Amino acid sequence: MIRRLLIANRGEIAVRIIRTARAMGIETVAVYSDADRTAQHVQLADRAVHIGPSPVGQSYLNIDRVIAAAADAGADAIHPGYGFLSENAAFAEAVAKAGLVFVGPTADVIAKMGDKREARLIAQAAGVPCVPGFDGADRSDANLKAEAEKLGVPLMIKATAGGGGRGLRKVESLDGFDEALAAARREAGAAFGSGDVLLERVIAPARHVEVQILADSHGTVLHLGERDCSAQRRHQKVLEEAPCATISDTTRTGLHDAAVALAKAVGYTGAGTVEFLVDEDGAFYFLEMNTRLQVEHPVTEAITGLDLVAEQIRIAGGEKLAFGQADVAFTGHAIEARLYAEDPAHSFLPQTGTLHRLAFSHEGRTDSGVVAGDTVSPFYDPMLAKLIAHGRTRDEALQKLARMLATSHIAGVTTNKAYLAHILAGEGFRTASHRTGTLDTAAFTPPAPGFHEAAMAAAAILLDGLKRFPNPHLAGWRTVHHVPERRTILVGDTRFALSLTHTRTPDGWRISVTDGTAEATFPEADLSVATLAAGHVWLDLPTGHVAATDVTLAPPEKQARGGTGQLRAPMDGQVVAVNARAGDLVKAGDLIVVIEAMKMEHQVRADIDGTIADIAVSAGTQVKGRQHLASIKGTET
Helix, strand or coil, X not given: CCCEEEECCCHHHHHHHHHHHHHCCCEEEEEEEHHHCCCHHHHHCCEEEEEECCCHHHCCCCHHHHHHHHHHHCCCEEECCCCCCCCCHHHHHHHHHCCCEECCCCHHHHHHHHCHHHHHHHHHHCCCCECCEECCCCCCHHHHHHHHHHHCCCXXXXXXXXXXXXXXXXXXXXXXXXXXXXXXXXXXXXHHCCCCEEEEECCCCCEEEEEEEEECCCCCEEEEEEXXXXXXXXXXXXXXXXXXXXXXXXXXXXXXXXXXXXXXXXXCCEEEEEEEEECCCCCEEEEEEECCCCCCHHHHHHHHCCXXXXXXXXXXXXXXXXXXXXXXXXXXXXXXXXXXXXXXHHCCEECCEECCEEECCCCCEEEECCCCCCEECCCCCCEEEEEEEEECCHHHHHHHHHHHHHCCEEECXXXXXXXXXXXXXXXXXXXXXXXCCHHHHCCCCCCCCCHHHHHHHHHHHHHXXXXXXXXXXXXXXXXXXXXXXXXXXXXXXXXXXXEEEEEEECCEEEXXXXXXXXXXXXXHHHHHXXXXXXXXXXXXXXXXXXXXXXXXXXXXXXXXXXXXXXXECCCCEEEEEECCCCCCEECCCCEEEEEEECCEEEEEECCCCEEEEEECCCCCCEECCCCEEEEEEECCC
16 A cells, blocks of 8 residues: 655646545655745645756656655655656666556556557557558668658658657658658657657548556556547647547447557556547547556546546555446546647747736636746746536537636736637637647637727726825826826737826726727726736736736837847747858748757747858757847848
């Protein structure tokens, strides 16, 4: 029996595991890096052990430090969560050698299924259909190029290790194969320690359907139904649901049987997921097996009533499953949305900063590892929360999730809230006609904030001043500009020159705002959606949030036209590749620098034609957001 459990993870999943372990009467031990000293998982655990600096390679991915932390804390088991070391066979083996229980499958199984090439061979031997591709012994660059020519495009270059969309590149034209291969190898090497890849033909249009399995060490292997994870952007899941609403009973049964057969063939124990692509005819193809808990496991819990973390812990402790396949009942429909600190208006770049406000809906279930006042750092995945809605029907779950999203309030960092609301309201997701490529081909342009948002921001600033200085005339506000009647508000790249008046009512202040052509009036209660912090006003509206800045006393900013030739880091991160040198001739669109941040690569490309004047960074350089990377002297015309 497990008495003290160390969670080798952080954030939302660490909090999730701690809560279940505590309900089971198990003591919990958190580990943390420098950046996570005050994190929620550290606060909630019974004890916590520091394991190193903020970079994951020196903390959460350092096997020796994690094992030492378990020994120091007297833990008898380790739960890896998802990500980090969860699918690392060497880690599972080290845990076993240390005399500890690993909450998951054996190291041998992790190694076999973690290598996508070997996993394909095992699946084929078990009679599970696989995506056509190349997984031969010679996976040199030259041979992969030759095999790609035989397969034809479009095709996928896929890291043999790991998952989560890392080391994955779609190739539409063989002209771009070499660059895509280099990027896939580099990203896979950084994420998983191996740059090995294989090739697979693109199955499109397709649905991404995965089957949850549960297996104990006594020979019982069960499936817990399937999840539809087709709503993806750049191979990253955005929305997940259970069950899949668009497959036939024949396909459903085939998927369940194939997943169980594969788990039995490899001798699986614990909770795992078998992922498939399903084409328009209902034929399915094995993609990979995730030998861990999935991010989207709550939707399965919602329709089965099971606690997968609790089942993982019981299985790891040697217990038999207390139920059989016939006992697994499916009720209703569940949908999960991943709320990220990222900016949809700027290529979904991850965002960092302080969460000045964070309040989630009281409806449904929300899994989160952060609270108001926490900081989103550049070192880890920027997911803030998972919102899970369960209903009797798919439409009921969808409507509940939309309400949950609209009534969740965030201020301090830009998020994908508006993007999620856009998807939920769109016909593709509403009718379940979306496929794995839908979100990549459907452009999303965030609603352009206009006069109303600027007026609301100005009114919130005035209200704040009125509350702090109830008699503004006595406070000298006209002279020192505490609360000026005129304000210039910057929303995005647009400036709004506004005039404000205010009156006192029994219900509080009432503020009217005009720009000379339009007018808006805001009762004090309507301005509760505004948060003032760090010189900005954050407006949390039902479809998303808007950041505005008071620039009343600032000089007008110069508006850049076209490219500037000044290349800057889009965010904090580490330079992993520099593709140009001073003196090189480049064209707009050429790749100059690659930055890794939050486990993803971000490409910085030339914005004008010209000559590289200077390169200020090299591979391995740590950079801050907006830091100068390179400059280009434009071609004279």
